[in-house]
Amino acid sequence: MTDPSPGPKGLYVHLPFCASRCAYCTFVVSTERRLVGAYVEAIHRELELLDLPEGTPLETVYLGGGTPSLIGGGELAGLLRAILERHPGVPGIEVTTEANPEDLTPELLGLWTAAGINRISIGVQSFVDGELTAIGRRHDAARARAACHLLARVPSVTWNLDLILGIPGQTPESLEVSLAGALEAAPHHISVYILEMDKPHRLQELYRRHPDEFPGDDTVAGLYLRVHEVLGKAGYEHYEISNFALPGAEARHNLRYWDRRPVHALGVGAHGNDGNRRWANLESLAGYLEAIRGGERPLAWETTLSPREMLAEGLMLGLRLAAGVDRGSADAGGASFPEFGRMLEGFLQRDLAVEDAGRIFLTPEGWLLSNELFATLV
Template sequence: MTTGLYVHIPFCRSKCGYCSFASIPWKEALAERYWRAVVREMEIAVAGQERAPETVDTIFFGGGTPSLLPAGHIAGILDACRRLFRLDPDCEISLEANPGTLTNEKAQAYRSCGVNRISLGGQSFADEELTAIGRVHTVRQIAESMAMLRSRGPENIGLDLILGLPGQTEHSWFDSLDKTVALAPAHISIYMLELEAESPLYQSVAAGRQTLPEEDSVAGWYLQTIDFLDARGYGQYEISNFCRSGCECRHNLKYWLRQPVLGFGAAAHSFDGGSRSANVADVARYVRAVENGMSPVAWSSVVDAEAEMGEMLYLGLRLNRGLDWEAVRRACRSDRLVDCESALKEMAGIGLVEWQGNRVRLTRRGMLLSNEVFQQFVQPWADH
């Protein structure tokens, strides 16, 4: 089995109004110590392994805003990956970037150091929507970033949009989609806006200062989006993800297929096939721990049979291909599988899932109500 590496880069220019990710404002001195700490953490992890590390076939720099980091830091981390792990020659190396943080030099440096996939956080093609959610970039900068990447950077580019933004209308949503498709990315992610109660945008909406579009409207736009993108050559392969044929994000597929991913950096999660763990989220604490030769792991837990079954179901069902039920039966050690099979058969009766022979998958209605469907299956690490 091959392994993926995830590297968390926690710095952002400023905090977006809806953000619930582990991110802090840019601090140059801390960023300098941070990338060295990530390399040190990798060295310690590899030194502690009894057997040779598996072949690494995906690396993902997520954040935060990894493109805020000087390209030299990214190159330094990738050098360490090559020194410490066996990298597959066809390794997918992705980096999340935000418009306004790229330059031609950076785009070129990414390509030179081996980054071969960029995921660009466009979010909307309406400036007033970007302002409403506290993004620090403009629509023009999305196109400029795409142009820089196209001329000098990695060729495989994904563009992310958010559905359900304050002030968004059917017209502005499909205008954003039109403009996204016109830029011809290989991959498009469509995320539904989800607000944590403590986020500034949630508070603003609760206080009536900003208004979200009606839930029913957003649900309708999502369903239309699947057909809209399909007609333009972007097939849906996961609830939120669409791509040209063969351009799925191989790293993210590992999460849904429960394949091992080792995480490095503050708040990074790891799964080794049998247990899950996460590093401390506080960036300064993470750096201090690694610099002092201590473990940055905040918690770890063995995935028991029950949790394993829950994961197989709610992660696998996110994919359009769904689950091969015979394979689930063979792999699953939990006695509760029979109950889950009955639950899925009941859900088929109300149109949330569909069975085709041995395969079970969400219907479109099931995708809209996926949180309700997944609640049937335990989420083992949600407590952490």
């Protein structure tokens, strides 16, 4: 191992199965649900192949997807047990799972909480039925509300709901409906993603033919700023470009990525980082299963970042956070990436970034333009 960081680690587990593929999704997903059993078995075997000495403690575990709620509750509990037997959790470990609203039942929640899951993230996306249909979701707004009510009744669980901005047909008025739905549900944490259109998916195809069905960039920017305003007034801190939390309810696993603390990874397409090493598993389910059958780590690639790459990554991840980066790092960035230095000074002059107490952070208006800034870090 090169430069392993000391201390407890995070662990991401990718569970790729979905009942169908949503129109906007570019995650590593499979609808071949007959393979669930073989896959869970493979994850158990990959656990023993991890580049992580047995007994290394875990601070967070994140069961992501795909749709982890499609894996039987007993199987998921068994997997978590096996993970924590090999890598004990630190006291207060955060164990998150993602879930789709249509899958949540009191029975499943009972199995999950008994297994130690204490954080649940549900993909609501919108509280407007027409928008949910437009993006190919299997739930409607009533089902989303019912899932939220179930979650709100489980005191041991901190929970998040996801919303998406930029959906076909979305307007400032319909956003108010989704925001009211989210605030009424009162989760501890809300993630709000702007629809990503740069990778091929069905909505990208629709956009090519009918761009008029989508809210334009200026409208989406207005929606994002409105979310910041409404959630802020309701007590949710906008602590990361896409994430809002009540005090103390920040996603500890995700903070590990933004702070670049080690996260190891199990499952098809899963990415890991430790120190200056970065790696990813194979994205093909067949290839992943075959590697595991052969007793090999299912790696697609592995790399060690240079000091220059580490600097760029640190600036990019740090500026996603409301806490921003220190002036010294920004200056080092400007020395290595002059275009970045110039653009960041421009951001400061235009109030797209603020300097305070030796730190520089982006404003919500700055976050909207951050892709341009980050593109200079190459």
